[in-house]
Amino acid sequence: MDSEGRSQRHYQVCLIGSGGVGTIASVVLAKSGRAHLTCVLRSKYSYVSQHGWDVDSVDHGKLSGWKPHRIVRSAADAATDENGDQVTYDYVVVCTKQLPNLNPVVGMIAPVMTPGRTTVVMIQNGMGIEEEIIKAWPGNVVMSSVSHIGSSIQEPNMVVQVGKDVSKMGPHLHTGVDDSTSIEKAREFVDMYLSGGASVCEMVEDIQVARWEKLLWNGTFNTVCALMRMDVGELQRSKGRESMLVPMMWEIWNISKAAGHPMPESIVQWMAYRLPDDCDYRPSMLLDLENGRPMELEVILGNALKKAQELGVNTPHMTTVHKLLKLEEWRCQERRSL
Amino acid sequence: MDSEGRSQRHYQVCLIGSGGVGTIASVVLAKSGRAHLTCVLRSKYSYVSQHGWDVDSVDHGKLSGWKPHRIVRSAADAATDENGDQVTYDYVVVCTKQLPNLNPVVGMIAPVMTPGRTTVVMIQNGMGIEEEIIKAWPGNVVMSSVSHIGSSIQEPNMVVQVGKDVSKMGPHLHTGVDDSTSIEKAREFVDMYLSGGASVCEMVEDIQVARWEKLLWNGTFNTVCALMRMDVGELQRSKGRESMLVPMMWEIWNISKAAGHPMPESIVQWMAYRLPDDCDYRPSMLLDLENGRPMELEVILGNALKKAQELGVNTPHMTTVHKLLKLEEWRCQERRSL
Numbered sequence: 001m002d003s004e005g006r007s008q009r010h011y012q013v014c015l016i017g018s019g020g021v022g023t024i025a026s027v028v029l030a031k032s033g034r035a036h037l038t039c040v041l042r043s044k045y046s047y048v049s050q051h052g053w054d055v056d057s058v059d060h061g062k063l064s065g066w067k068p069h070r071i072v073r074s075a076a077d078a079a080t081d082e083n084g085d086q087v088t089y090d091y092v093v094v095c096t097k098q099l100p101n102l103n104p105v106v107g108m109i110a111p112v113m114t115p116g117r118t119t120v121v122m123i124q125n126g127m128g129i130e131e132e133i134i135k136a137w138p139g140n141v142v143m144s145s146v147s148h149i150g151s152s153i154q155e156p157n158m159v160v161q162v163g164k165d166v167s168k169m170g171p172h173l174h175t176g177v178d179d180s181t182s183i184e185k186a187r188e189f190v191d192m193y194l195s196g197g198a199s200v201c202e203m204v205e206d207i208q209v210a211r212w213e214k215l216l217w218n219g220t221f222n223t224v225c226a227l228m229r230m231d232v233g234e235l236q237r238s239k240g241r242e243s244m245l246v247p248m249m250w251e252i253w254n255i256s257k258a259a260g261h262p263m264p265e266s267i268v269q270w271m272a273y274r275l276p277d278d279c280d281y282r283p284s285m286l287l288d289l290e291n292g293r294p295m296e297l298e299v300i301l302g303n304a305l306k307k308a309q310e311l312g313v314n315t316p317h318m319t320t321v322h323k324l325l326k327l328e329e330w331r332c333q334e335r336r337s338l
Numbered sequence: 339m340d341s342e343g344r345s346q347r348h349y350q351v352c353l354i355g356s357g358g359v360g361t362i363a364s365v366v367l368a369k370s371g372r373a374h375l376t377c378v379l380r381s382k383y384s385y386v387s388q389h390g391w392d393v394d395s396v397d398h399g400k401l402s403g404w405k406p407h408r409i410v411r412s413a414a415d416a417a418t419d420e421n422g423d424q425v426t427y428d429y430v431v432v433c434t435k436q437l438p439n440l441n442p443v444v445g446m447i448a449p450v451m452t453p454g455r456t457t458v459v460m461i462q463n464g465m466g467i468e469e470e471i472i473k474a475w476p477g478n479v480v481m482s483s484v485s486h487i488g489s490s491i492q493e494p495n496m497v498v499q500v501g502k503d504v505s506k507m508g509p510h511l512h513t514g515v516d517d518s519t520s521i522e523k524a525r526e527f528v529d530m531y532l533s534g535g536a537s538v539c540e541m542v543e544d545i546q547v548a549r550w551e552k553l554l555w556n557g558t559f560n561t562v563c564a565l566m567r568m569d570v571g572e573l574q575r576s577k578g579r580e581s582m583l584v585p586m587m588w589e590i591w592n593i594s595k596a597a598g599h600p601m602p603e604s605i606v607q608w609m610a611y612r613l614p615d616d617c618d619y620r621p622s623m624l625l626d627l628e629n630g631r632p633m634e635l636e637v638i639l640g641n642a643l644k645k646a647q648e649l650g651v652n653t654p655h656m657t658t659v660h661k662l663l664k665l666e667e668w669r670c671q672e673r674r675s676l
Binding site: 230234237244324326327330 | 568
């Protein structure tokens with residue numbers, strides 16, 4: 001029992017995807033002392049299973065050769081334990097890039113899902129990403145974390161976290177599960193995450209609002225910086241903030257309102273003007289483009305635009321930027337296939 | 339008298355701007371035998387006044403060291419003849435790039451304009467470019483040539499014309515001049531131009547329709563190829579033609595219709611699908627961007643968008659592409675000012 005009288009339950013947790021976000025999440029979950037943590041690493045399996053991670057973190061300090069309880073090469077390997085017995089996971093935490101066309105989450109997590117039991121935690125970008133999961137496991141709790149963290153991997157096994165791990169978490173309520181159950185499972189995960197030393201982890205009632213808020217950034221700075229090959233400061237100094245980003249933010253604001261998840265009006269001004277004009281930050285989609293990697297275009301703009309069309313919201317800037325980034329995507333694919 | 343009984347009048351002609359288009363126009367006018375041709379060359383004055391042009395042309399064959407009657411360094415120098423006497427020009431032919439913010443045509447041609455006398459011939463891209471001229475010289479005839487020609491300069495003095503000189507010409511009728519006078523002056527210029535051996539030079543009643551037709555190309559392929567750094571074939575293979583260009587063409591089609599200069603509907607399909615998917619043509623605006631030169635953005639998209647706004651025509655794709663190219667323009671200016 002903890003000081004508030006809650007039982008300190010332990011959970012079987014499987015975490016998939018160890019980029020900057022996922023690796024710090026795995027440190028948090030392991031530090032909580034409440035999770036038996038199995039991490040699925042793909043490209044980094046060989047190196048990290050041998051050497052562990054070297055972590056340099058604003059939240060957790062320096063760790064050398066750090067490992068979770070178990071490291072496996074695939075979700076299929078995570079499905080059974082070292083003795084070959086089936087593992088029933090309480091939580092599957094998905095921290096991969098959201099690429100529904102290349103690597104859909106449903107197929108990725110299927111081996112570690114127990115219907116009616118496993119809660120899916122999506123620490124991922126994008127809109128509407130929970131829908132496929134709920135469709136595939138209609139009796140399972142699905143929750144999201146909308147995370148703001150500055151963290152990245154330096155090859156081969158260094159995790160550098162410069163920005164604090166601040167997140168909002170909450171369940172996606174759906175008809176297949178009692179709301180009280182969804183809320184309870186989400187609350188337990190938040191408690192575990194907080195006790196692992198995350199900077200801020202807030203449980204919110206309407207996680208969709210948090211997703212739309214994050215889209216104000218991801219759908220605007222992230223996409224237009226990528227398209228224009230500009231860093232944040234360049235885009236601001238070019239007046240692209242006024243001509244493009246703010247109009248796009250209002251388009252997003254209008255969709256979220258029409259979808260029943262209104263944001264405060266003041267958030268547009270805040271989101272547009274919070275960074276200085278000499279900020280040389282290069283958002284993730286720009287880095288993806290520059291490195292010929294797939295972008296999270298569909299979950300960031302595509303799904304929001306589907307919602308806009310459904311609801312009859314006018315989105316001229318977003319629509320055009322989405323179409324232009326599809327051309328970039330085509331070019332990346334062409335180059336990869338050479 | 340020629341075979342049709344018209345007098346073979348001779349004209350004082352001043353031609354400004356000797357890029358690929360202007361140099362071939364000067365060859366045509368000189369060959370007509372009806373023009374005393376003064377060419378204003380700026381960057382190329384020293385070399386060409388000494389060595390002339392070397393021309394390799396599908397219309398005119400090979401010419402070596404070719405020169406017009408007179409080459410001068412500025413419009414001010416063109417204003418007086420070799421004896422210092424004022425020249426009264428019948429035609430001023432403007433073949434420069436259209437950069438209203440950097441190099442407005444009114445200031446450029448003022449020294450060679452005689453009010454009430456000189457006809458201005460604009461062999462230039464863009465919409466609404468005649469308006470400033472008419473405002474400055476309300477008693478003068480203003481006409482346009484909408485030219486399709488494949489011609490370029492190779493340093494220092496080689497003109498290579500690979501595509502035939504096909505143009506439509508016609509007057510911009512306005513209240514300061516009798517329509518019959520405008521039509522007569524335009525007709526005389528077309529006659530002179532045809533007798534100089536241009537492939538096709540058609541006199542049209544509504545030159546605005548020809549300008550809108552050309553904008554179907556310049557406002558779409560030219561702008562999106564530049565923005566995406568793609569050649570024509572890449573843009574087509576990426577499906578950008580279907581997602582971006584055809585919708586933009588219909589936006590242009592709608593503006594032209596609202597402006598009272600309707601184009602046939604079939605022209606959109608023709609313009610969008612006339613080139614093969616392996617076409618590696620790099621339109622002028624893309625070349626300008628790649629070489630850090632100013633683009634003709636305002637006369638191509640800016641003026642059309644002003645017209646659209648005036649007339650209440652919806653232009654989501656054009657508006658966004660224009661805004662994004664303004665960011666490119668900002669970046670070019672930044673780099674030039676370094």
